[in-house]
Amino acid sequence: MNKSENIVVWLIEDNASYRRSVARAIDSEAGMICGGAFDSFEAAQQQFESAGDPDVVLLDVGLPGMDGIEALGEIRKLHAAANVIILTVFDDHDKIFRALCAGASGYLLKTSKVEEIADAIRQAREGGAPMTPKVASRVLEFFSKQPAARKKNSAYDLTAREQEILALMSDGLIKKEIADRLDISSHTVSTHLRSIYEKLHVNTNTGAVAKAIREKII
Amino acid sequence: MNKSENIVVWLIEDNASYRRSVARAIDSEAGMICGGAFDSFEAAQQQFESAGDPDVVLLDVGLPGMDGIEALGEIRKLHAAANVIILTVFDDHDKIFRALCAGASGYLLKTSKVEEIADAIRQAREGGAPMTPKVASRVLEFFSKQPAARKKNSAYDLTAREQEILALMSDGLIKKEIADRLDISSHTVSTHLRSIYEKLHVNTNTGAVAKAIREKII
């Protein structure tokens, strides 16, 4: 966050009048300030060093030039701490899905009232996921189409702790890191892994990870 | 929706005092009414015919008796039109994920203020997905771990040999076994793995295997 209490918001939007309108709405809101308004990602990019760091970026994914989703990826790389909220007219499944996968913190349609944008910015800073109802329903739809809500654990009878450790190892962590993360001894991790290997009928870390991911145990 | 303008809310929650507190908050809110407050799903079930139909159901997944997620499924079957909002103390990944897959319209933690519950009910009726920030961040996390978007499609530029070795390691083979299988020296396997790790930006065998499988490189 910023040293001041204000949330610094950047706006990347090619439509000049809409951009001004949103920028004004943000500035008139207490607790936040529009620190930059750009008509393309490239324009914003040049300011990333000179103009301080944004807390929140409002991004249109229908930008000319670079594809909006790629821009999102770039922003995330340049600025992992910033929350990126998509603000666009597109509500198709693919754009929404790709944006969320690329690390968007929220997804608003331009049908939203400008006053609601301020709320969304605050929500995003609190770890929330501000979404227009229409977008939210598509996200829920995605989950409800997920098959079977994941059955227990495919007959391997892993305990909760074992699954936890297996999951961490499948993220590439080594024993010591897992031990630190769970705040237990690395010897204990070894003991759990021993049980996991036995239950999965493998005898290497790679074998366990492969089986875990392939059979969707984790 | 109901013929009246009021949103009819049912509450299934075993803690009596919390139940009363929430019921009161709903009734005191304009535009909605608590049409039923039950301490278990079974109790609610008996009223499903006699007591009219709820528009929204607030459901605790930590109920005694039937598992909350199963109850959610039952409610969805008996009442496809109702929005079910989970209201619980549990914020673990598994419960959230299973609830959303089972068709929940929202997921609130009991740390929420009772006043926020009314907002959530309205959001749900508008097709939104009311979620406590903590829950929302877990949902986002889920998407950001989806490989779909970041697949520039094998943008990792692995050579054929590297892919071959990565595939074998993802089957649980160790270096020596891979060397034997390919009829090359284990040192050579080491060299290839070195390149693989560099290209995938990992530094452990498990990390490489996890990335390989999840991003469908192999």
Add this chain to the structure above:
DNA sequence: TCGACAATCGCACGATGGTGTGAGGGACAT
């Protein structure tokens, strides 16, 4: 012809992992 690169092989070091063996405490059901 020359450089870039893939594929092969080697050695050595320290770090990490797998496994045998052992143990204590807590939760829970018979």
Add this chain to the structure above:
DNA sequence: ATGTCCCTCACACCATCGTGCGATTGTCGA
């Protein structure tokens, strides 16, 4: 109360791995 899990921790031995530092081939395009 007794036994059965689960989780926890410990030590030791050896295998395996990650990596820095080499090296020699062959292919392929510039």
